[in-house]
Amino acid sequence: MGTYVLKRIITIVPIFLLATLLTFGMINLSPVDPAEAYFTAAHIQATDEMLEEKRHEFGLDQPLLIQYVNALIKICQFDFGISYVTNKPVWEEITSRLPATIQLTIGSLLIAILVSIPIGFLAGLKKNSAIDHFSRFLSFIGASIPSFWLGYLFIFFFSVKLDLFPVVGTGTWKHLILPSVTLAFPLIALYTRLLRASVLENLQESYVLFARTRGIHEKIIMGKHVLRIAISPMISGLGMNLGNLMTGAIIVEAVFSWPGFGRYFIEAIFNRDVPVIQGYVLLAAGIFLTSNLIVDLIQMYIDPRISRKGRQYQ
Amino acid sequence: MSDRVYKKRFILISAIILILSITLIGCSSESVENSDSTSKSSNMITFAWPRDIGEMNPHIYNPSQLFAQSMVYESLVSYQEGGELKPHLAESWEISEDGKEYVFKLRQNVKFSDGTSFNAEIVKKNFDTILKNVDLHSWLGFIPKIAQTEVIDEYTFKLTLTEPYYPTIQELAVVRPVRFLGEAGFPQDGDTSKGIAEPVGTGPWVLDEYKVDEYAIFKRNENYWGELPSVESIKVKVIPDAETRVLAFEKGELDLVYGEGVISIDSFKQLESTGSYGTSISEPVATRQLVMNTNKEQLADIRVRQALHYGFNKQAMVDGVTSGLEEKADYILPTNMPYTSNVDAATVEYNVEKANQLLDDAGWKLPKGKNVREKDGKPLEIELMYNSAESIQKTMAETLQSEWAGLGVKLNIAGVELTTQVERFKANEFDMNFYSNFGAPYDPHTFVNMMAIEGFGFREAISSYPNKEELMNQIAEVQQTTDETERQQLYTSILGSLQEQAAIVPISYIKKIAIYQKDVSNFTFPANRDEHPFSGISVKK
Numbered sequence: 029m030g031t032y033v034l035k036r037i038i039t040i041v042p043i044f045l046l047a048t049l050l051t052f053g054m055i056n057l058s059p060v061d062p063a064e065a066y067f068t069a070a071h072i073q074a075t076d077e078m079l080e081e082k083r084h085e086f087g088l089d090q091p092l093l094i095q096y097v098n099a100l101i102k103i104c105q106f107d108f109g110i111s112y113v114t115n116k117p118v119w120e121e122i123t124s125r126l127p128a129t130i131q132l133t134i135g136s137l138l139i140a141i142l143v144s145i146p147i148g149f150l151a152g153l154k155k156n157s158a159i160d161h162f163s164r165f166l167s168f169i170g171a172s173i174p175s176f177w178l179g180y181l182f183i184f185f186f187s188v189k190l191d192l193f194p195v196v197g198t199g200t201w202k203h204l205i206l207p208s209v210t211l212a213f214p215l216i217a218l219y220t221r222l223l224r225a226s227v228l229e230n231l232q233e234s235y236v237l238f239a240r241t242r243g244i245h246e247k248i249i250m251g252k253h254v255l256r257i258a259i260s261p262m263i264s265g266l267g268m269n270l271g272n273l274m275t276g277a278i279i280v281e282a283v284f285s286w287p288g289f290g291r292y293f294i295e296a297i298f299n300r301d302v303p304v305i306q307g308y309v310l311l312a313a314g315i316f317l318t319s320n321l322i323v324d325l326i327q328m329y330i331d332p333r334i335s336r337k338g339r340q341y342q
Numbered sequence: 343m344s345d346r347v348y349k350k351r352f353i354l355i356s357a358i359i360l361i362l363s364i365t366l367i368g369c370s371s372e373s374v375e376n377s378d379s380t381s382k383s384s385n386m387i388t389f390a391w392p393r394d395i396g397e398m399n400p401h402i403y404n405p406s407q408l409f410a411q412s413m414v415y416e417s418l419v420s421y422q423e424g425g426e427l428k429p430h431l432a433e434s435w436e437i438s439e440d441g442k443e444y445v446f447k448l449r450q451n452v453k454f455s456d457g458t459s460f461n462a463e464i465v466k467k468n469f470d471t472i473l474k475n476v477d478l479h480s481w482l483g484f485i486p487k488i489a490q491t492e493v494i495d496e497y498t499f500k501l502t503l504t505e506p507y508y509p510t511i512q513e514l515a516v517v518r519p520v521r522f523l524g525e526a527g528f529p530q531d532g533d534t535s536k537g538i539a540e541p542v543g544t545g546p547w548v549l550d551e552y553k554v555d556e557y558a559i560f561k562r563n564e565n566y567w568g569e570l571p572s573v574e575s576i577k578v579k580v581i582p583d584a585e586t587r588v589l590a591f592e593k594g595e596l597d598l599v600y601g602e603g604v605i606s607i608d609s610f611k612q613l614e615s616t617g618s619y620g621t622s623i624s625e626p627v628a629t630r631q632l633v634m635n636t637n638k639e640q641l642a643d644i645r646v647r648q649a650l651h652y653g654f655n656k657q658a659m660v661d662g663v664t665s666g667l668e669e670k671a672d673y674i675l676p677t678n679m680p681y682t683s684n685v686d687a688a689t690v691e692y693n694v695e696k697a698n699q700l701l702d703d704a705g706w707k708l709p710k711g712k713n714v715r716e717k718d719g720k721p722l723e724i725e726l727m728y729n730s731a732e733s734i735q736k737t738m739a740e741t742l743q744s745e746w747a748g749l750g751v752k753l754n755i756a757g758v759e760l761t762t763q764v765e766r767f768k769a770n771e772f773d774m775n776f777y778s779n780f781g782a783p784y785d786p787h788t789f790v791n792m793m794a795i796e797g798f799g800f801r802e803a804i805s806s807y808p809n810k811e812e813l814m815n816q817i818a819e820v821q822q823t824t825d826e827t828e829r830q831q832l833y834t835s836i837l838g839s840l841q842e843q844a845a846i847v848p849i850s851y852i853k854k855i856a857i858y859q860k861d862v863s864n865f866t867f868p869a870n871r872d873e874h875p876f877s878g879i880s881v882k883k
Contacts, residue, residue, distance in 0.1 A: 065761040070403030072481050073780075073788075076797045081477045113404045114397070124554065180585055188593045194875065195590040212752060258405055285581045287555035295393070299404075300761070 033321070040317050047313040048103065051306050052096050062086060066112055067093035069299045086112055086302075098304065109303035110309075114297070118307040122289055128198065129288035131281070133273045135208035136215070137266070144219035148262075149255055151220065152227025164218045170217025179210045179283035196285040199340070207284040211277060215269060219262050226258040260327060267323025271316035384573040385827035387862065387881055389598045390581045390590065390817035394858070395558045398541035398549055400521040401472055401534045408517045408872040411576070413560055414455075414543035418446055418465075419514045421783035421870040423625075427511050427678035431460065431522065431544065432499075441506025441824040442489075448497040452567045454524035455548045455782050462493040467532075468522045469501070475535045479519050482789065483821070484510040506822045508829065509787040516783055517872040546571050547876070555580055574878040588613065591857065598865070600856040600875050602627070603732070607665050613857055620858045621665060624867035626676035626851030628781035630668065630734075632726075632742075633799075634845045636806040638773050640722055645704040651690045653697035654745040660850040663737045667855060671848035674841050679785050681833035687841040697749055708750045715750035723752040726774040727766060730757030735776045738849065767799040776850055781871040790817050807843045 063082035067074035074082075083089050087098065102109060108118035151163035173181075186206060187195045193206050219221030230236065231254065239249045288306065296304035349434055396405035400415040420837035429435075432446040452460035469491045472479060479485045482815040490502040503510065524542030528534065541549050546568065547560040561575045579596065581587045585805055588609045589598050599605055614621045634641045634650070641647055660670045672689040675682045692842065706715040706722050715722040726742065728735035739755040746753050758766070766772050779789045795815040807813065813836060820832040856865055861882045868875055 040550075059765070060761045062758065063766065064765050066404060068761045068764050071408075071780075072403060073792065073798055075795075077477050077478055078480060149469070180589070183586065183589045189590055195593050195595050196579060196586065282583050283586055285556075285579070285583065285586060287553075287580075291555065291582060298759075298761075 033325070036321050037078075040314075043317060044310065044313060047309055048100060048306065049096075051309045052099065055300070055302055055305060058300070060300050062088060062112060065298070065300040069113065075318065097257055099303075100236075103306075103310065108307035109302050112301045113304075115301050118303045120306055121304065122311060125287060125289035125292050128286060129277055129290060129334075131204065131273055132207055132211060132277050132286060132288060133270070135204050136211035136273060137270070139212040140207050141218060141266075142213035144216045144223060144262075145259070147216075148220040148223030149227055149258075152224040152231070152258070153250060155228065160224070163224060167217040167221050170213045170215075173213070175210055175214065176279050176283050178213055179207070179280060182206045182210055192311070198287060207280050209285055210283070211273060211280045215273070218269075219265065222262050222265055223258060226261050227254060230254045230258045256330060260330065263327050263330070264323055267320050268316075269317035270323075271312065273285060274315050275312050356520040361709050368697045385572075385881060386577055387573050387575075387876070387879060388577045388579060388595065389600065390579050390587045390596050390604075391601075392580070392582050392584075392587075392604065394580050395539065395552070395578060399477075399534060399538045400523050400543065401468075401519040401538075403518065404520070409874040410560075411521065412517045412545070412870075412873045413547040413576070413876065414525065414549060415517075416447075416544050417515050417517075417521050419511055421512070421515040423679055423869045425512075425782065425869075427515060430515075432514075435511065437511075437824075439824070440510065442503045444501040444503070444510060445494065446499045447503070448499060449567065450497055452544050453565050454526075454542050454544055455565065456524055456526050456542050457565070458524055458526070458542075460522065460524075460544050461519065463496075463497050464522060464525060465499045466491050466493050467525075467528070469520070471528070471532060471534045472519050473707055474533055478535070482513055482516065482519070483507060483787070485520075486515050491777050499585065501771075506824060508821060512783055512787070515870060516688045517870070523606050526858070547874075550575065569878075571876065572878075576876055581865045585609070589599065590750065591619075594859065596859075597862050597881065598856065598858045598875075598879075600854065602852065602854050603734075604855070605857075606733070606800065610667065610855055610857065611665055618860065620860060620862065620865070622865060622867065624854040624856075625678050626671075626853055627871045628778045628785075629671050629674055629676055630849040630852055631674060631777045631779070632847040632849055633767075633775050633777045633803055634847070635770065635773055635775075635803045637770060637802065637846050638724075639720075640724055641773065642705075642806045643704045644844055645700045646706065646722075647847075648690075649697040649700035649704070649749065650746065650751065651747045651844055651847050652700065653691045653743055653751075655692045656849065657692070657740045659738060659745075663734055663741065664850065664869055668734075668850040668852055671851045673837070674846050674848045675779060675786055675789060675837060675852050676781070679782060681830055682786050682837065683842065684834060686834050686838040694748070701749060701751075706750075713747070713750060714752045721752060722750065724773045724775075725754045725756055727756050727758055727763055727772050728776050729760050730762050731760060732841055733842045738776070767803075768797060770799065772804040776849075777846075781852075783870050786833055786837065789822065790820065790833070790840075793817060793836075793840065804840070804843065807839075807845070809839055809843075813839060 061080045063086065064074065066082055067078065087095060099109070106119070110116065111118050111121055114121060146164050147159065147166065151160040154160060183195055183206065186192045193202050197203050236249060236254065239253060275290065276295060277288055280286065281288045281291040282294065293304070293308045296308070391407065393407060394405065395407045398410065398414055399406055400411055416431050418430060420428050420430040422428050429451060431449055433449045435444055435446045437444055448462060448465065449459065454460060472485070473488060476486055484503065484507050487503045488501060488504055489504045489505050492500040492502070494500050513680035522544060523534065523538060527538045527540050527542040529537060529539050544567070546563050546566045548563045549558060550561040550571050551559040557580060558578045559575055560578070562571050562573070581590060587596070587599055588605050591599050591613070610621070615618055634647050636642050657670045660668055673682070673685050673687065677683045701715060705717045707717070708715050726739050728739045731734065736757060743753040743755055763775065767775050767777070778786050792800045793804060794801060794814050804810065816832050816836050820829055820836065823829040823832065854867055856867065858865055862879065863882070864878045864880050865875065866878055868877065
């Protein structure tokens with residue numbers, strides 16, 4: 029297990045390097061000049077001298093390779109540079125907004141888990157029952173409604189019409205519910221279907237038959253054995269989606285005026301705030317890698333057969 | 343597997359969920375107390391803005407928002423209705439015969455919000471820190487021309503220019519960078535371009551509470567030298583999404599929505615039609631223009647440019663696309679700006695017959711069986727560039743495409759990002775482009791100046807005007823005039839011939855909108871496009 033974790037951690041290095049190279053390359057492929065974008069954002073008609081001065085300040089007058097190497101050296105020292113627009117360290121800008129995004133992510137993850145496990149499990153057990161039809165309906169809706177529209181609908185009904193929740197702001201549970209549910213909705217759709225399919229598949233397995241012949245109570249077979257194994261694909265899905273949730277919160281953050289870093293990132297893209305874009309991509313890469321690692325570990329723990337199988341081939 | 347192991351795992355998973363929930367509570371409980379308790383304070387106006395107010399630094403551009411800077415910091419001169427320049431922090435001023443020396447008598451009873459007094463010393467200190475970054479501010483014409491700043495006595499300040507430049511007084515009314523920070527706001531090294539110590543200004547509002555990306559609360563400056571605002575505080579909520587602003591307003595979480603393009607035209611019309619809110623539309627703040635590149639072969643001929651102007655129903659397009667929130671424009675600058683009221687140019691009325699005639703005369707004939715005109719085998723094909731994020735530009739581009747198709751002109755429309763639009767315009771890489779002038783307090787001098795300076799796009803775009811030389815001379819001359827009548831004559835002539843040559847087609851006058859709850863009264867639009875709209879506003883709750 030120790031060597032496995034170490035191996036996984038070592039593979040992070042080349043992935044990070046690739047991420048920096050890709051971002052750097054893509055930013056430089058875009059024809060927009062960050063200096064020009066700076067003044068456009070400020071509603072100023074920039075003269076050539078002003079643009080040159082800004083390019084020099086941003087270090088954009090140096091050859092591309094040197095720019096990239098400089099950025100890389102700084103990143104190795106955990107220095108993500110200074111935002112072009114706000115003139116503050118990128119790391120500070122990201123970390124100050126990260127708690128809000130994490131809060132939203134955890135909120136929606138909890139909602140997704142708490143809703144999809146019972147529905148998906150029951151839908152699998154009782155195929156073609158009312159709950160199964162309901163789960164199908166939920167999945168259709170969840171998979172086909174874009175989250176910005178869902179967000180507006182929620183605000184319209186629950187905030188404006190029913191006056192149950194505030195439209196914007198942060199601070200209380202009430203503020204968190206609508207954005208979390210919006211963000212969780214597509215996940216609920218996905219996990220319900222995933223768990224249902226997995227449960228149906230497991231019911232055909234021979235261990236269920238053996239357990240039944242051993243006279244074990246149906247509730248125990250389902251609750252203790254089937255659920256635990258059937259939940260496995262859902263957990264790997266969770267791992268992949270944790271990264272998606274944090275980075276996918278962008279739209280929900282914009283709709284609900286949530287002060288997270290996704291919203292900040294969007295602005296950075298339009299302003300060609302290169303250090304911020306780079307910092308964000310690296311952070312996102314880090315989140316994806318770690319969440320996948322954690323999920324793999326949890327999965328090994330829940331279903332030890334996975335690691336045992338791994339060991340057989342070593 | 344034994345029950346014990348199972349139980350242990352169950353406990354572990356429950357523990358993870360518990361920890362996650364606690365993190366959630368931890369994250370959310372920090373600011374519970376400021377949730378909604380403050381937003382319903384009796385004498386407060388809650389207002390939405392798409393972006394965070396930014397650093398409250400009077401001398402920088404990004405990410406500070408103009409309206410917020412104007413709440414805290416003030417200028418020597420203020421720009422009022424119709425372009426009238428009124429004394430503000432300066433009580434009066436005198437300009438020397440040669441137009442180079444400006445002596446300002448400062449108002450004596452003005453205090454900064456920290457109690458220190460406003461005097462010539464602090465005015466000089468602010469000017470000097472701005473001049474340290476003269477390149478950054480060189481877009482504002484008078485700044486690179488400043489030769490000297492002097493303190494004559496405690497309340498007299500003198501500005502000397504290297505050459506006469508009449509718009510100096512008008513440019514002193516802009517929101518940034520020539521506004522005044524108190525002594526306590528200066529950082530150790532005195533250079534404000536990298537940040538300020540604290541936002542100390544003389545303005546009617548003081549920043550009281552601020553949470554980045556969420557909200558800012560400004561409270562009334564009780565020691566304000568001018569008329570004290572009747573509202574005690576202004577809360578600015580940062581709401582980036584236009585539809586969310588509308589929903590928050592409908593719910594009553596906002597008292598006021600104000601600005602240009604802050605909510606969609608449909609939403610404005612829908613809210614207005616309910617009759618439950620107050621609405622206002624401002625005087626024109628700028629002109630939406632169509633700029634044709636006279637360097638392009640097809641557009642070099644004035645008859646083609648005129649034909650295109652005659653060939654679309656401007657009234658119908660403006661009314662249709664903007665639902666009356668903008669007004670059809672006959673002149674390239676709004677006529678409520680200084681020196682723009684009597685431009686000598688014929689207005690153009692929709693006339694398809696004339697448009698066809700002009701195109702025929704210019705040699706662009708419609709071949710039999712084809713629907714695009716040709717000349718020497720080349721089709722009359724033009725590209726119009728628009729900002730893809732602006733729905734008005736997009737819809738207008740589509741309208742023009744179909745209108746001009748009727749004339750036998752093939753218009754290709756290209757949506758680009760705003761910065762690309764600016765870059766391509768400046769690099770002269772376009773056939774046609776949408777543009778709008780800066781508006782009050784920058785025009786008309788900034789607009790005509792852009793015709794004369796290389797690199798802004800206009801000079802290159804109008805380079806095949808036959809009277810180009812004369813125009814350039816007039817533009818150089820008008821800035822240096824000290825005689826009011828002569829200046830007016832020059833502007834009349836410059837703006838007239840710019841328009842007659844038909845490379846800049848006025849489309850519509852852009853206006854600001856405001857929508858407010860019924861308990862808000864005395865809302866007025868600021869004459870200066872960048873200023874805050876809270877002067878005189880009041881609320882009954």
